[in-house]
Amino acid sequence: MTIVLALIPILPLLGFLTLSLFGGRLPRKFVALIGAGSVGVSALLTLIIGVSFLLSQNSGGVIVINLWDWLNTGGLTASITFRLDALSLVFIFVITFIGFLIHVYSVEFMADDEGFSRFFAYMNLFVSSMLILVLADNLLLLYLGWEGVGLCSYLLIGFWYKEPANGYAARKAFIITRIGDTAMIIGLFLLFLNLHSLNINDLMQQASLKWEVGSSLATWAAVLLLGGALGKSAQLPLQTWLPDAMAGPSPVSALIHAATMVTAGVYLIARTHVLFSLAPAVQTAVAAIGALTLLLAGFSALTQHDLKRVLAYSTISQIGYMFLALGVGAWSAGIFHFMVHAFFKALLFLAGGAVIVALNEEHDILKMGGLRKKLPVVFWTFLIGSASLAALPLVTAGFYSKDQILWYSWSAGNGNPWLWAAGFFGAFLTSLYIFRLVFLVFFGEIKTQPTHQLGKLMKLPLIVLAAFSLVAGFIEVPNSIGSIHLFSGLINTVLPPVILAHENIPEIVLQVLASVISLIGIYLAYLFYLKKPALGASFSKSRISEFFYSGWGFDRIYDVLFVKPIVWLAEINKNDFIDRIISAIASTTIFFNRMLVITQNGKLRWYIMGFAIGIVFILSILMKI
Amino acid sequence: MVTISVEIQILFAALLFLIGLVGLLVRRNVIFMLMSVEIMFNAAGMVFIIAGAHWGQVDGQVMFIFILAVTATEVSVGLALILQMFHHFRTLDADELNKLKDDN
Numbered sequence: 001m002t003i004v005l006a007l008i009p010i011l012p013l014l015g016f017l018t019l020s021l022f023g024g025r026l027p028r029k030f031v032a033l034i035g036a037g038s039v040g041v042s043a044l045l046t047l048i049i050g051v052s053f054l055l056s057q058n059s060g061g062v063i064v065i066n067l068w069d070w071l072n073t074g075g076l077t078a079s080i081t082f083r084l085d086a087l088s089l090v091f092i093f094v095i096t097f098i099g100f101l102i103h104v105y106s107v108e109f110m111a112d113d114e115g116f117s118r119f120f121a122y123m124n125l126f127v128s129s130m131l132i133l134v135l136a137d138n139l140l141l142l143y144l145g146w147e148g149v150g151l152c153s154y155l156l157i158g159f160w161y162k163e164p165a166n167g168y169a170a171r172k173a174f175i176i177t178r179i180g181d182t183a184m185i186i187g188l189f190l191l192f193l194n195l196h197s198l199n200i201n202d203l204m205q206q207a208s209l210k211w212e213v214g215s216s217l218a219t220w221a222a223v224l225l226l227g228g229a230l231g232k233s234a235q236l237p238l239q240t241w242l243p244d245a246m247a248g249p250s251p252v253s254a255l256i257h258a259a260t261m262v263t264a265g266v267y268l269i270a271r272t273h274v275l276f277s278l279a280p281a282v283q284t285a286v287a288a289i290g291a292l293t294l295l296l297a298g299f300s301a302l303t304q305h306d307l308k309r310v311l312a313y314s315t316i317s318q319i320g321y322m323f324l325a326l327g328v329g330a331w332s333a334g335i336f337h338f339m340v341h342a343f344f345k346a347l348l349f350l351a352g353g354a355v356i357v358a359l360n361e362e363h364d365i366l367k368m369g370g371l372r373k374k375l376p377v378v379f380w381t382f383l384i385g386s387a388s389l390a391a392l393p394l395v396t397a398g399f400y401s402k403d404q405i406l407w408y409s410w411s412a413g414n415g416n417p418w419l420w421a422a423g424f425f426g427a428f429l430t431s432l433y434i435f436r437l438v439f440l441v442f443f444g445e446i447k448t449q450p451t452h453q454l455g456k457l458m459k460l461p462l463i464v465l466a467a468f469s470l471v472a473g474f475i476e477v478p479n480s481i482g483s484i485h486l487f488s489g490l491i492n493t494v495l496p497p498v499i500l501a502h503e504n505i506p507e508i509v510l511q512v513l514a515s516v517i518s519l520i521g522i523y524l525a526y527l528f529y530l531k532k533p534a535l536g537a538s539f540s541k542s543r544i545s546e547f548f549y550s551g552w553g554f555d556r557i558y559d560v561l562f563v564k565p566i567v568w569l570a571e572i573n574k575n576d577f578i579d580r581i582i583s584a585i586a587s588t589t590i591f592f593n594r595m596l597v598i599t600q601n602g603k604l605r606w607y608i609m610g611f612a613i614g615i616v617f618i619l620s621i622l623m624k625i
Numbered sequence: 626m627v628t629i630s631v632e633i634q635i636l637f638a639a640l641l642f643l644i645g646l647v648g649l650l651v652r653r654n655v656i657f658m659l660m661s662v663e664i665m666f667n668a669a670g671m672v673f674i675i676a677g678a679h680w681g682q683v684d685g686q687v688m689f690i691f692i693l694a695v696t697a698t699e700v701s702v703g704l705a706l707i708l709q710m711f712h713h714f715r716t717l718d719a720d721e722l723n724k725l726k727d728d729n
Contacts, residue, residue: 602726604658604720
């Protein structure tokens with residue numbers, strides 16, 4: 001069984017190698033077969049290993065496979081070892097299954113693209129890196145996957161590289177996440193220096209033995225790892241890259257920038273939860289950052305008029321919820337929301353991509369409308385995804401996951417009513433902005449006629465994802481309704497269960513409030529954008545809307561604070577002063593050369609004169625000795 | 626028989642060499658330059674003779690025979706070159722024949 005575990009990340013890697021070496025020469029059908037097939041087989045293997053894992057739960061159940069020693073030098077040993085526990089099982093399940101569906105969708109989506117095999121090569125490499133990230137048993141291997149997904153993200157955002165703006169967006173994503181990555185690698189150094197290991201299990205044991213709660217080393221380690229997580233997961237203050245990352249093809253946005261890679265930060269925090277428990281201040285910061293980000297991105301999502309940018313801000317906001325959950329110590333709730341979010345956000349991006357394709361690359365939702373009848377499959381699946389995102393009570397998966405986070409943000413150890421209020425208001429914003437999208441795109445009168453009909457390969461993943469967006473929630477139902485705890489039971493074998501501290505309000509009250517606010521959001525969206533469009537239009541003209549539209553001016557602030565000074569410095573130092581020294585050496589040499597060239601005048605008698613003087617010179621030196 | 630001190634002899638040879646050198650430097654006609662070179666050769670050969678006589682050794686004279694042979698070949702090659710030079714450039718002025726240089 002262990003070898004199967006190794007095959008899961010290796011198969012997509014083989015797919016990548018095959019496609020990058022021979023992809024250009026293979027027929028498209030074959031490329032699609034390798035690209036989607038390798039991930040498909042991985043998904044199948046995940047299913048097999050998942051079932052056997054769940055059955056062997058009683059006997060510990062952790063599967064470890066050691067492939068080879070990667071580094072072994074000076075006390076540092078890092079091996080290529082994959083370790084499967086409940087947490088990584090959830091992640092590999094989401095990565096391979098949603099990854100497979102997105103690959104299938106891409107076969108049709110990218111059918112006419114000249115970079116067909118390049119696309120699948122990058123996608124396979126991405127899936128492989130992401131699997132390495134979540135299966136790694138030491139932080140160095142995790143970092144390898146971490147950088148691998150960063151690279152693929154860069155390659156795929158700039159996939160249509162002929163447009164300079166796409167290259168710019170790709171570089172922005174790469175550089176901003178790099179800031180976080182740098183913090184993270186310093187964190188790794190710190191951990192290794194103090195605990196002499198990079199193996200995650202050893203580290204966590206050592207840390208809890210050697211470090212006291214709130215000690216400065218633990219705090220620094222947690223802060224640095226958090227830096228990496230913030231960059232990758234596009235949280236405040238490193239969130240600005242994600243909306244621009246929408247320059248890539250829609251399946252890329254679905255897979256990388258919604259379902260999997262951006263949740264790597266969530267995974268990292270959950271995986272190193274011991275460190276965060278040892279640094280309560282940092283953990284509180286995680287919750288605060290999550291709460292702030294989810295509000296900030298929610299407001300921005302409300303004002304965007306590019307379909308994919310709305311979804312991008314929504315992603316930032318939803319990851320904010322996950323951070324909020326991790327911050328209050330509700331580990332399993334964060335992971336649960338990750339899984340459910342992966343289903344409905346991938347669905348929304350794929351359906352959004354389908355709308356964009358059908359309307360011939362029209363991104364502006366203000367120019368869309370009335371697509372309900374024209375694209376029924378897309379409409380229904382998008383509606384289901386939106387309902388799940390808006391946490392429509394009882395029937396959608398999003399309700400169960402978000403509700404759990406809201407409840408714990410009040411009642412868990414680190415929770416307080418302020419965090420709950422932020423999440424609560426965020427839920428209102430969520431249902432408002434997503435149903436604004438639904439009403440603008442699918443209702444009203446037709447503004448742009450669809451020119452393209454969707455094939456089976458694009459519809460099928462939408463339907464499967466829509467089904468999951470509805471039913472995935474039933475594996476974790478709160479006590480007040482049905483009390484099913486399959487998911488948290490599984491996750492709690494790895495992560496500590498949530499400790500309730502403030503049960504001064506019954507869970508059901510908060511649930512009813514959250515349900516009502518989500519319905520109010522939907523109603524307001526209906527009122528503003530369908531019934532009385534003038535209201536919505538007057539809001540979008542206001543200055544506050546402009547401010548939200550620009551993402552709270554973060555880009556401008558960073559531009560003034562960081563980009564401008566560096567460009568200014570570069571401008572002053574245009575004639576690089578070190579360069580000056582080097583060119584001085586060169587010009588001196590050239591000067592001497594000019595002087596000597598004068599002596600080469602072609603006159604034989606001058607040369608003889610030179611000989612004579614030289615001989616006199618040498619003789620006089622010899623004589624003296 | 627009057628003996629001349631070895632210093633005088635060497636000085637004479639040096640004078641001869643200097644005459645050759647000055648001739649080489651001041652004359653522009655290539656034939657005269659070649660002749661000056663011959664004078665310098667002879668000055669060098671003379672030093673060998675003087676040294677051989679001074680030490681009572683025959684080696685100096687042997688060396689001079691060698692030098693004669695070398696100069697003979699040198700002159701024949703040199704004259705052949707001068708002939709070609711005149712053939713090509715219609716001049717024997719060494720300062721005119723200054724094409725072998727950078728053009729700057």
